[in-house]
Every structure is written in C-alpha cells, then in structure tokens.
Amino acid sequence: MNFSNEQLERYSRHIILKEVGAKGQQKILNSKVLIVGTGGLGAPAAMYLAAAGVGTIGLVDYDKVDLSNLQRQIIHRTKDIGKDKVISGKETINEMNPDVNVITYHEWISSKNIIDIINDKDYDFIIDGTDNFPAKFLINDACVLIKKPFSHAGIIRFEGQTMTYVPGEGPCYRCVFQDPPPKDAVPTCKQAGVLGVMGGIIGTIQATEALKYILGVGELLTGYLLTFDALKMEFRKIKISKRKSCQVCGAHPSIKELIDYAGPQCDLKEDHK
Amino acid sequence: MNIKVNGNEQKIDREYTVKELLDVLNVKMKEYVTVQLNDEILSRNDFDKIIVKDGDTVEFLYYMGGGSK
Numbered sequence: 001m002n003f004s005n006e007q008l009e010r011y012s013r014h015i016i017l018k019e020v021g022a023k024g025q026q027k028i029l030n031s032k033v034l035i036v037g038t039g040g041l042g043a044p045a046a047m048y049l050a051a052a053g054v055g056t057i058g059l060v061d062y063d064k065v066d067l068s069n070l071q072r073q074i075i076h077r078t079k080d081i082g083k084d085k086v087i088s089g090k091e092t093i094n095e096m097n098p099d100v101n102v103i104t105y106h107e108w109i110s111s112k113n114i115i116d117i118i119n120d121k122d123y124d125f126i127i128d129g130t131d132n133f134p135a136k137f138l139i140n141d142a143c144v145l146i147k148k149p150f151s152h153a154g155i156i157r158f159e160g161q162t163m164t165y166v167p168g169e170g171p172c173y174r175c176v177f178q179d180p181p182p183k184d185a186v187p188t189c190k191q192a193g194v195l196g197v198m199g200g201i202i203g204t205i206q207a208t209e210a211l212k213y214i215l216g217v218g219e220l221l222t223g224y225l226l227t228f229d230a231l232k233m234e235f236r237k238i239k240i241s242k243r244k245s246c247q248v249c250g251a252h253p254s255i256k257e258l259i260d261y262a263g264p265q266c267d268l269k270e271d272h273k
Numbered sequence: 274m275n276i277k278v279n280g281n282e283q284k285i286d287r288e289y290t291v292k293e294l295l296d297v298l299n300v301k302m303k304e305y306v307t308v309q310l311n312d313e314i315l316s317r318n319d320f321d322k323i324i325v326k327d328g329d330t331v332e333f334l335y336y337m338g339g340g341s342k
Binding site: 155 | 280302316
C-alpha cells in the first residue's frame with residue numbers, strides 16, 4: 001500500500017474504521033463504479049463515491065444540464081446549464097478529488113452499447129440512476145447476462161425505492177417487476193414532481209451499497225426492496241424472493257439477448273429543440 | 274379475517290382472489306402493481322386463480338422511475 005501523506009489525511013476517517021482500514025481504502029481506490037444517469041440519483045451517488053476515493057468512476061448520460069435539473073442534481077451548477085451532464089459531472093468530481101479518474105460516455109444506453117460500456121473498464125459495480133423503465137430493464141438484463149452487481153433505484157414525489165442485485169445471490173429487478181409498464185402508465189418526475197432531496201437520500205443509499213460491495217462488509221439489499229416514504233418518514237425493508245418464472249434469471253430464461261423497449265428518449269430530445 | 278397488507282394489519286370480510294382483493298382494497302395502479310403473497314411474487318396471469326387467506330401477508334410493490342433528467 002502506497003498512500004501519500006495527503007491520501008492518509010484525506011481518507012483518515014475511513015482508515016480508522018475497522019471495517020475499512022488501510023486495506024479497505026486501497027480496495028476503494030482500486031475500484032471501478034459505473035453510474036448510468038447523472039441526474040437526481042446519479043449526482044449524489046457520484047459525489048459520495050468520488051469523495052470516498054473510488055478510483056474509476058464512469059458517467060453515462062446523453063443529456064445536457066437544464067435549469068430545471070438544479071433543484072436536485074447537485075453535481076451540476078448554475079454555470080453548467082447547457083453543458084453535457086457527463087462533462088459537468090466530471091468537472092465537479094475532478095474538483096472534489098484528484099484521485100478519481102472519470103470516464104465519460106456521452107451516449108444513450110441501448111442494447112447495442114450497454115455491455116460494451118460496462119466491459120470498457122470492467123466495472124465492479126453499476127448504479128442505475130436512470131429515469132425510465134426501458135433503461136432500468138436494459139441495465140438489469142445486461143447485468144444479469146454478464147453477471148455484474150448493480151443497484152436499482154427510483155424516486156417520485158416523496159417516495160423512493162432501491163434494491164441491490166448480486167449475481168447468483170437473490171432476485172433481479174425483473175423478478176419483481178416483470179416487464180416495463182406501458183409508456184405513460186407510470187408518471188415520471190417531470191409529470192408528477194419529486195422533492196429534490198429524494199435523490200440525495202436514495203442515491204446515497206446506492207453509493208453506500210456500492211462501497212459495502214467493494215469492501216465486502218455488512219449485508220446488502222439483495223433479496224430486499226427498500227422503500228422510503230418521506231412524508232411518513234418511514235423506511236420499509238421488504239423481503240423479496242427470486243421468481244422461478246423470471247424471464248432473465250429464472251429456471252428457464254427466455255431473454256438471452258437485450259431488448260430495446262420504446263423509451264422516452266425521443267421525448268428527451270424533443271425537450272432540447 | 275385478518276391479513277397483513279404492506280406491513281399493516283387489515284380486516285377483510287372473507288377470502289378473495291388476488292384480482293378481487295385489488296378492487297376491494299382499492300389498490301392504486303392495479304393494472305401494473307406487483308403482488309407478493311407470503312414471500313412469493315405472483316404472476317399477473319394467476320391473479321384470478323390465487324386466493325388470499327386468513328393470516329396471509331400481501332405486499333403491493335410499485336414501479337418507480339425517476340432519477341435522471
């Protein structure tokens with residue numbers, strides 16, 4: 001282990017933890033986390049992972065920073081409006097912690113690129129910070145097919161949910177939510193609103209799961225769906241099981257190739273005309 | 274009879290199929306909700322076949338998007 005004096009001081013509150021120590025901090029520095037979506041969830045997740053010293057952080061987003069993002073997407077600043085989100089995110093992370101190598105993917109994820117992006121740096125853990133179901137099912141199926149752990153999350157209004165998938169250890173997102181809902185059946189944050197802090201609370205839980213996975217400590221949210229209701233200030237940790245008939249991780253999977261469901265990508269592009 | 278719905282005890286007058294229960298309890302987004310009955314996630318095709326009995330634990334789980342954008 002070769003920590004500089006600056007690193008010893010920067011990570012001293014980690015190193016003093018017996019569950020982390022110098023060895024654990026080295027694991028964090030050697031780790032690679034891919035964050036898909038640098039929005040409400042991905043912004044706080046990326047910032048905490050950067051502060052923690054995750055050595056390689058991949059950011060995937062095709063969007064540009066919009067004024068309406070700034071109420072919750074705290075990795076972006078007013079001066080960043082109009083900038084590509086991945087660039088704005090990279091700049092913030094670089095200012096926070098020079099130990100982090102940020103890789104940017106300025107693209108929409110699809111069946112054609114998601115596996116290449118994950119394999120690009122052989123990421124250890126993936127964080128789903130996307131806002132739409134085609135992307136959420138795509139990330140799930142890709143992670144199941146190439147055996148990568150990931151954290152799912154969603155937020156809307158005053159509510160959030162998150163679960164962690166680890167290959168071979170518990171249910172996947174598709175075990176619980178079999179197929180994407182029809183377009184417009186489930187409201188988006190744009191339609192229904194979201195309290196800005198929801199991304200901070202749930203995205204930070206996603207970052208916590210990534211760090212626990214990297215360190216190999218504690219119990220992950222595998223086999224549980226954690227739901228949060230901010231109005232009641234109530235967390236529920238719901239035990240969930242693998243579904244034998246799951247199309248991607250069940251006994252007889254029918255999904256062997258990734259699926260591009262019709263997504264709101266077109267809508268997103270419309271917004272920036 | 275008593276069942277547990279999303280963590281809360283609830284009294285219902287008789288046994289119902291899952292499909293009926295969605296109406297009786299006025300569950301939101303009933304076309305899209307995931308139902309877990311006693312630790313088993315049910316296939317939507319079975320909602321009208323499976324009966325919810327006294328003492329059962331039911332979880333209604335909802336899609337949640339959000340995040341980026």
